[in-house]
Amino acid sequence: MKDQPNIAVIGAGVIGMTVAKLFQDQLRNANITVIAEKYSADTTSDVAAGIFKPGTHFKGSTKEITKKWLTDSWHFWQDILKSPDAEQMGVMPLGSYIFSKENYHVTRNHLIEGLVPIYRPATKEELKMAPEGTKFGSYFSTLKVECERYLPWTGKTLVERGAKMIRGKVESFASLSNYDLVFNCAGLGAKYLCNDYDLVPIRGQIIKVNAPWVKHALYGDYDTYIIPGLNGMVTLGGVRGFDSYNLNYSKYDAADILERCCEFLPDLKNAEVIAHKVGLRPHRMPVRVEPELIDGLKVVHCYGHGGNGVMTAPGTAIDAVEIGLNFLRSNVRNKL
Ligand SMILES: Cc1cc2nc3c(=O)[nH]c(=O)nc-3n(C[C@H](O)[C@H](O)[C@H](O)COP(=O)(O)OP(=O)(O)OC[C@H]3O[C@@H](n4cnc5c(N)ncnc54)[C@H](O)[C@@H]3O)c2cc1C
Ligand SMILES: *[C@@H]1O[C@H](CO)[C@@H](O)[C@H](O)[C@H]1NC(C)=O
Ligand SMILES: *[C@@H]1O[C@H](CO)[C@@H](O)[C@H](O)[C@H]1NC(C)=O
Numbered sequence: 001m002k003d004q005p006n007i008a009v010i011g012a013g014v015i016g017m018t019v020a021k022l023f024q025d026q027l028r029n030a031n032i033t034v035i036a037e038k039y040s041a042d043t044t045s046d047v048a049a050g051i052f053k054p055g056t057h058f059k060g061s062t063k064e065i066t067k068k069w070l071t072d073s074w075h076f077w078q079d080i081l082k083s084p085d086a087e088q089m090g091v092m093p094l095g096s097y098i099f100s101k102e103n104y105h106v107t108r109n110h111l112i113e114g115l116v117p118i119y120r121p122a123t124k125e126e127l128k129m130a131p132e133g134t135k136f137g138s139y140f141s142t143l144k145v146e147c148e149r150y151l152p153w154t155g156k157t158l159v160e161r162g163a164k165m166i167r168g169k170v171e172s173f174a175s176l177s178n179y180d181l182v183f184n185c186a187g188l189g190a191k192y193l194c195n196d197y198d199l200v201p202i203r204g205q206i207i208k209v210n211a212p213w214v215k216h217a218l219y220g221d222y223d224t225y226i227i228p229g230l231n232g233m234v235t236l237g238g239v240r241g242f243d244s245y246n247l248n249y250s251k252y253d254a255a256d257i258l259e260r261c262c263e264f265l266p267d268l269k270n271a272e273v274i275a276h277k278v279g280l281r282p283h284r285m286p287v288r289v290e291p292e293l294i295d296g297l298k299v300v301h302c303y304g305h306g307g308n309g310v311m312t313a314p315g316t317a318i319d320a321v322e323i324g325l326n327f328l329r330s331n332v333r334n335k336l
Contacts, residue, residue: 001328001329002180003029004029004030004031005027005030005031005180005181005328006031006033006178006179006180006181007023007030007031007032007033007179007180007181007182007183007324008032008033008034008035008176008179008181008182008183009023009032009033009034009035009182009183009185010035010036010170010176010182010183010184010185010186010189010193011034011036011184011185011186011187011189011303012034012036012038012039012040012043012151012155012165013036013043013044013045013147013151013185013187013309014043014045014048014145014147014150014151014309014310014313015045015185015187015302015303015305015309015313015316015317016034016036016183016185016186017034017150017151017154017155017158018154018313018314018317019183019185019302019317019320019321020032020034020154020158020163020183021154021157021158021317022314022317022318022321023183023321023324023325024158024161024163026321026325027325028161031162032158032162032163032164033163033164033165033166033179034158034163034164034165034166035166035167035168035170036165036166036167036168037167037168037169037189039151039155039165039167040147040148040151040152040155041148043147043151043187044187044188044279044280044281044282044309045147045151045309045310046147046148046151046277046279047204047206047277047278047279048147048279048309048310049144049206049225049227049229049235049237050090050144050145050146050147050150050310050311051094051096051142051143051144051217051227051311052073052074052077052112052116052142052143052144052145052311053096053109053112053140053142053217053219053311054070054109054111054112054308054311054312055306055307055308056109056110056111057285058070058111058287058306058308058312059285059286059287060286060287060289060316061286061289061290065319066111066286068315068319069287069312069315069316069319070111070112070115070312070315071115071315072314072315072318073311073312073313073314073315073316074112074115074116076314076315076318077091077143077145077311077314078143081093081143085153087230088149088153089145089149089150089153090145090146090147090148090149090150090153090230091143091144091145091146091150092143092144092146092229092230093141093142093143094141094142094143094144094216094217094227094228095139095140095141095142095215095216095217096139096140096141096142096216096217096218096219097122097126097129097130097137097138097139097216097217097218097219098137098138098140098219099122099127099129099130099131099134099136099137099218099219099220099221099264100134100135100136100137100220100221101131101133101134101135101136101221102135102136102221103136103221104135104136106136106221107121107122107136107137107138108138109140112140112142116140116141116142117141118139118140118141119138119139119140119141120138120139120140121137121138121139122136122137122138122139126139129218129264130218130220130264131220131263131264142217144217144227144229145310145311146229146230147310149230170186170193172193173193173294173295173297173299174295174297176297177295177296177297179297180298180328181298181299181300181324181327181328182297182298182299182300183299183300183302183320183324184299184300184301184302184303185302185303185320186303187282187303187305187309188201188280188282190282190288190301190303190304191282194301196284196288196304198284198285198304199282199283199284199303199304200242200243200283200284201241201243201244201245201280201281201282201283202240202241202242202243202244202280202281202283202306202307203239203240203241203244203245203246203278203279203280203281204237204238204239204240204241204278204279204280204281204307205237205238205239205249205250205253205254205257205276205277205278205279206235206236206237206238206257206276206277207235207236207237207254207257207258207273207275207276208233208234208235208236208273208274208275208276208277209233209234209236209268209271209272209273209274210232210233210234210271210272210274211228211232211234211265211267211268211271212231212232213267214226214228214234214265215228216228218264218265220260220263220264222260223237223238223239223240224237224238224257224260224261224263224264225237225238225261226261226264226265226268233274234268234271236257236258236261236268237257238257239253239256239257240307244280245280246278247278247279247280248278249276249277249278250278254276281305281306281307281309282303282304282305282306282309283304283306283307284303284304284305284306285304286304287303287304287305287306287312287316288301288302288303288304289301289302289316289319289320289323290323291323291324291327293332298324298327298328298332300320300323300324300327301320302316302317302319302320
């Protein structure tokens with residue numbers, strides 16, 4: 001292995017930035033270049049509420065890998081929560097309720113019930129927080145990561161330690177043949193880079209409102225959620241448009257979201273709207289974290305996190321980085 005290997009990371013969303021940061025932690029002399037079309041505020045990652053509540057469909061290639069990704073991710077964020085930098089990095093603890101009028105199963109989550117400190121049924125008294133007719137509920141303690149802070153913080157740390165960030169579109173892996181190793185963290189962009197038809201956008205839209213009085217996250221039927229964040233900013237959602245590529249804001253979606261959220265908290269009607277945002281979740285089952293030798297170029301893929309990429313970024317990045325280090329040290333290229 002070269003003393004100072006040249007590493008490219010495609011993508012500056014939560015996956016690319018986390019992979020770049022963890023790789024730099026492991027190999028401080030690596031020459032890391034992040035290449036991305038879009039940074040910080042323009043990424044899908046920046047649209048996310050970033051709550052640690054995986055969809056129960058979330059998975060890696062085996063059950064053990066899925067569990068490891070979630071456990072590693074949880075501990076990564078918990079370690080940040082114990083540090084004085086937590087708020088600056090956008091990480092905060094958050095209590096959360098899931099309510100449903102009809103479906104008991106949506107109030108359960110086998111992926112985190114043994115992981116978060118508290119996961120219990122809602123009490124009779126707590127069920128009254130939900131719209132009339134609500135039969136089922138759970139409360140759990142979790143956390144949330146705001147990419148508005150996490151991405152700039154991670155980027156600053158990377159650059160201070162010698163990484164470079166360049167803006168540009170990678171048209172093919174062949175254009176990166178001068179690198180010793182490439183991490184493909186292109187999110188939905190991987191669909192075209194890899195001709196991967198298993199990768200599908202799931203369109204989401206949210207409203208950011210100023211409502212510092214909201215203290216808990218609330219989930220209801222029909223993808224309804226109210227998620228408080230730092231600085232009094234609350235995320236209202238949501239919608240899920242399978243295979244939709246439309247990044248335009250829809251006023252019909254916004255009206256629908258607001259109406260559903262007001263069923264829980266009527267005062268949200270009067271909250272100041274800060275922004276409407278739309279993002280395409282890069283959905284793939286399973287999430288792809290694996291090496292591939294492409295015309296002699298060592299590539300490690302890390303994409304397809306769907307609606308779960310913020311919370312699971314660290315776990316998948318730890319695996320991608322380990323795969324990358326082994327790949328870099330192997331002489332597989334020389335055998336060709
Ligand atoms: C409404 C909504 C709510 C969400 N809520 C949550 C939540 O509460 N919790 C959670 O964990 N997740 C949530 N998510 C999901 C989360 O946003 C995604 O899983 C995550 O952002 C994926 O990160 P990424 O880095 O893979 O993709 P992105 O953030 O899309 O980043 C991809 C990067 O690759 C670059 N790129 C792509 N192709 C190329 C190319 N050819 N050349 C150069 N650069 C390229 C892009 O410019 C960008 O920099 C939500 C998503 C949405 C839309
Ligand atoms: C680091 O990588 C950049 C981008 O590929 C390259 O221009 C530069 O020469 C590299 N530096 C070293 C010391 O190899
Ligand atoms: C998005 O909005 C732009 C500008 O209003 C419009 O030209 C475009 O057709 C819209 N795209 C879709 C998919 O509706």
